[in-house]
Amino acid sequence: ACMIGDTTFDMAMAHAVGAHAIGVGWGYHRHEKLTKAGAARIVPDFFALRAALREFGPSPAHA
Incomplete structure (x- = not known):
């Protein structure tokens, strides 16, 4: 699982449930x-998000 968020609260939530944090x-x-709160990566814009998600493997629809 992967949590995508824009606040430190989102990063904390990701870590609390054992998910990757972006x-x-x-x-x-x-x-x-965000980095200090545990974000594994910071994506600069929406278009970079797709590439970041590919690092975690293919989506179920494309597996």
Whole structure:
């Protein structure tokens, strides 16, 4: 599982349930805070999100 979020709360939630945490660069909290909160990666825009998700494997619809 992977949590995509724009706040430190999202990163904490991801870690609480054992999911990967991806921070987005267009939201409420700054990159530094997201990284410190445990984001494995920060994506700069929506288009970079697809590539980041591919790192975790194919989606069930494409497996």
